[in-house]
Amino acid sequence: MTGAAPRRQPTLDEVAARAGVSRSVASRVLNKAPHVSPSKREAVERAVRQLGYVANPTARALATRQTGAAALVISGEDPSIFADPFFAQVIVGASQTLEEADLHLMLCLAASERGRKRVEELLRSRGADGVMLMALRDGDPLAAAAEEAEIPVVFGGRPVDSVPRWYVDVDNVGGARAATEHLVSRGRTRVAAICGRLDTEAGRARYRGYRDALLAAGLDPLPPREGDFTEPSGAAAMEALLADTPDLDAVFAANDNMAAGALRTLRATGRAVPADVAVVGFDDLTVARVADPPLTTVHQPITALGREMARMLVTAVNGHDPTPLILPTRLVTRSST
Amino acid sequence: MTGAAPRRQPTLDEVAARAGVSRSVASRVLNKAPHVSPSKREAVERAVRQLGYVANPTARALATRQTGAAALVISGEDPSIFADPFFAQVIVGASQTLEEADLHLMLCLAASERGRKRVEELLRSRGADGVMLMALRDGDPLAAAAEEAEIPVVFGGRPVDSVPRWYVDVDNVGGARAATEHLVSRGRTRVAAICGRLDTEAGRARYRGYRDALLAAGLDPLPPREGDFTEPSGAAAMEALLADTPDLDAVFAANDNMAAGALRTLRATGRAVPADVAVVGFDDLTVARVADPPLTTVHQPITALGREMARMLVTAVNGHDPTPLILPTRLVTRSST
DNA sequence: GCTTCCAGTGGGAGCGCTCCCAGCTCAGAT
DNA sequence: ATCTGAGCTGGGAGCGCTCCCACTGGAAGC
Numbered sequence: 001m002t003g004a005a006p007r008r009q010p011t012l013d014e015v016a017a018r019a020g021v022s023r024s025v026a027s028r029v030l031n032k033a034p035h036v037s038p039s040k041r042e043a044v045e046r047a048v049r050q051l052g053y054v055a056n057p058t059a060r061a062l063a064t065r066q067t068g069a070a071a072l073v074i075s076g077e078d079p080s081i082f083a084d085p086f087f088a089q090v091i092v093g094a095s096q097t098l099e100e101a102d103l104h105l106m107l108c109l110a111a112s113e114r115g116r117k118r119v120e121e122l123l124r125s126r127g128a129d130g131v132m133l134m135a136l137r138d139g140d141p142l143a144a145a146a147e148e149a150e151i152p153v154v155f156g157g158r159p160v161d162s163v164p165r166w167y168v169d170v171d172n173v174g175g176a177r178a179a180t181e182h183l184v185s186r187g188r189t190r191v192a193a194i195c196g197r198l199d200t201e202a203g204r205a206r207y208r209g210y211r212d213a214l215l216a217a218g219l220d221p222l223p224p225r226e227g228d229f230t231e232p233s234g235a236a237a238m239e240a241l242l243a244d245t246p247d248l249d250a251v252f253a254a255n256d257n258m259a260a261g262a263l264r265t266l267r268a269t270g271r272a273v274p275a276d277v278a279v280v281g282f283d284d285l286t287v288a289r290v291a292d293p294p295l296t297t298v299h300q301p302i303t304a305l306g307r308e309m310a311r312m313l314v315t316a317v318n319g320h321d322p323t324p325l326i327l328p329t330r331l332v333t334r335s336s337t
Numbered sequence: 338m339t340g341a342a343p344r345r346q347p348t349l350d351e352v353a354a355r356a357g358v359s360r361s362v363a364s365r366v367l368n369k370a371p372h373v374s375p376s377k378r379e380a381v382e383r384a385v386r387q388l389g390y391v392a393n394p395t396a397r398a399l400a401t402r403q404t405g406a407a408a409l410v411i412s413g414e415d416p417s418i419f420a421d422p423f424f425a426q427v428i429v430g431a432s433q434t435l436e437e438a439d440l441h442l443m444l445c446l447a448a449s450e451r452g453r454k455r456v457e458e459l460l461r462s463r464g465a466d467g468v469m470l471m472a473l474r475d476g477d478p479l480a481a482a483a484e485e486a487e488i489p490v491v492f493g494g495r496p497v498d499s500v501p502r503w504y505v506d507v508d509n510v511g512g513a514r515a516a517t518e519h520l521v522s523r524g525r526t527r528v529a530a531i532c533g534r535l536d537t538e539a540g541r542a543r544y545r546g547y548r549d550a551l552l553a554a555g556l557d558p559l560p561p562r563e564g565d566f567t568e569p570s571g572a573a574a575m576e577a578l579l580a581d582t583p584d585l586d587a588v589f590a591a592n593d594n595m596a597a598g599a600l601r602t603l604r605a606t607g608r609a610v611p612a613d614v615a616v617v618g619f620d621d622l623t624v625a626r627v628a629d630p631p632l633t634t635v636h637q638p639i640t641a642l643g644r645e646m647a648r649m650l651v652t653a654v655n656g657h658d659p660t661p662l663i664l665p666t667r668l669v670t671r672s673s674t
Numbered sequence: 675g676c677t678t679c680c681a682g683t684g685g686g687a688g689c690g691c692t693c694c695c696a697g698c699t700c701a702g703a704t
Numbered sequence: 705a706t707c708t709g710a711g712c713t714g715g716g717a718g719c720g721c722t723c724c725c726a727c728t729g730g731a732a733g734c
């Protein structure tokens with residue numbers, strides 16, 4: 001781009017004219033459609049090369065009624081939620097799959113009121129061929145908007161109030177239960193929980209798993225101590241927990257960020273991990289591996305989550321009806337327990 | 338979306354018909370253009386409401402020759418580069434600014450050959466109104482593609498071989514110099530460097546800053562020990578460094594991830610930080626704050642980087658000629674030095 | 675020899691919007 | 705009463721592509 005008025009891009013008509021064929025034939029060549037003689041195909045291809053022709057995606061979109069793009073919407077009341085490396089992983093997975101399907105990825109951080117409005121409009125105006133929706137909270141306005149969208153919507157994680165037609169979730173309850181059972185099997189009896197936001201289904205499900213496991217073991221669950229999935233909130237929750245329940249001997253944190261925060265508080269207050277207090281996280285992000293001590297955590301297939309959401313969306317966009325998916329989780333034992 | 342063939346969206350013509358006006362008038366109302374009588378404006382607005390009309394962005398794009406989207410391209414030979422929380426921060430900044438300009442954000446992870454092809458096509462086909470390009474490496478094919486793009490391109494960080502017309506960079510040399518000077522001022526004399534990829538300008542610039550500072554202090558720079566900006570590569574580089582130069586007393590790492598890796602190795606080999614070895618990072622990401630010990634690091638305004646790139650792009654898209662920007666860095670002292 | 679068929683072809687009607695422009699109305703100036 | 709010009713208005717020509725359809729001619733079938 002030189003900044004000067006760029007010469008207009010050649011159009012398909014010009015290609016056709018140059019190749020001495022009709023626009024229809026040129027179009028067929030471009031779309032690799034049949035019913036074109038080899039000679040004309042060749043002529044068109046030459047003309048394309050000579051003119052440096054590139055099809056105009058907008059015009060194509062208008063004619064085909066397909067935008068060629070899928071949106072990934074991350075809800076939340078503040079953009080910092082996106083700082084969680086979790087989403088980066090989801091994006092990597094989704095991006096790969098969309099690339100194969102030749103769809104572009106639009107990323108919408110629906111944090112502000114304005115951002116939410118734009119997503120709603122996207123949903124209603126067919127501004128994308130489909131939408132993936134994540135991180136919904138209780139009564140999230142986007143859930144309602146998705147309800148009456150004109151395009152397929154795939155949910156990442158189930159929203160709180162309803163079960164959508166298409167979603168990919170992770171076995172949060174099972175993972176949390178496994179983590180807690182693991183703590184119990186290590187002989188811990190005073191097991192606390194640092195929960196994620198309880199206005200999200202993931203936050204609630206993980207607390208449920210924790211509680212179920214303790215009840216099944218005949219132990220008393222502690223009331224949920226809520227964080228917001230960030231490291232500082234984990235550190236703060238750990239402080240509060242130690243104040244309330246000084247004799248606890250284990251903590252289940254609903255994600256690795258908060259577990260890392262808990263580790264920091266424990267270190268600061270002179271507790272040894274795992275000798276005095278065992279800690280389990282959830283997610284198995286990089287932070288779990290590099291924490292000190294390395295965190296035992298519940299691995300969830302995050303990239304696969306993104307990939308499967310995208311795959312599901314592509315299937316739905318193509319007019320089929322994919323089945324919802326729940327991806328398994330798996331405990332990874334390291335030295336924090 | 339019910340899955341059944343969705344009733345066709347109402348068009349502007351239908352709105353106009355219902356309001357008893359011409360398409361032109363209806364269009365003017367929608368675009369808040371002048372020359373519409375209050376009564377007709379009112380009638381159109383009512384019709385819009387009754388019909389649940391939403392403008393078709395594709396049709397508008399075709400008519401206006403503006404797509405309403407900007408792309409953020411992250412180059413790299415493998416998508417895992419995107420796992421670096423750095424990019425998430427950039428996106429948060431860019432996203433906010435684009436939202437204000439009413440542009441959608443397309444995210445392109447140009448890792449595979451195919452991904453790169455798609456970006457090139459995007460550049461040539463005007464599939465977006467503008468593009469932000471990051472993480473280019475030596476001889477990156479995208480640099481050439483950007484050169485002859487039909488749309489404005491803003492670079493995040495300068496590419497290696499050329500100085501683009503529009504870019505936002507960070508004062509890498511200055512930051513690295515400050516970090517190294519800081520180590521020297523703490524009395525360290527055997528200061529090693531764990532570099533980022535030296536086929537990126539950021540990687541080289543940071544090494545340059547390190548070297549300059551040492552030379553200025555009359556000390557000997559060590560040869561670059563190259564990592565790839567990831568935690569494991571930092572840990573590995575630290576091991577190699579200790580093998581080569583067992584008596585080193587400080588390390589400058591070209592980013593926080595690698596610094597965290599270095600910390601891990603130092604811990605494993607029984608070196609005390611900062612007593613035996615002082616460590617400085619670069620970026621000031623979360624990992625720096627939660628590391629043990631918390632990392633002294635070079636803070637760079639990452640969200641601002643994203644914001645300024647987006648702002649610059651919007652300016653360029655609007656036909657103006659913004660000035661390139663270099664954002665300042667600042668040393669943050671914590672307990673690792 | 676004649677239909678029958680089909681690969682190959684180009685014309686043309688959209689897709690749903692913007693925007694130019696010609697025409698029309700009516701207040702205010704002359 | 706006439707002229708001027710500003711404020712409205714709607715018709716129509718695109719924007720650049722896809723896709724339906726009617727048409728051709730030659731190969732195959734009877």
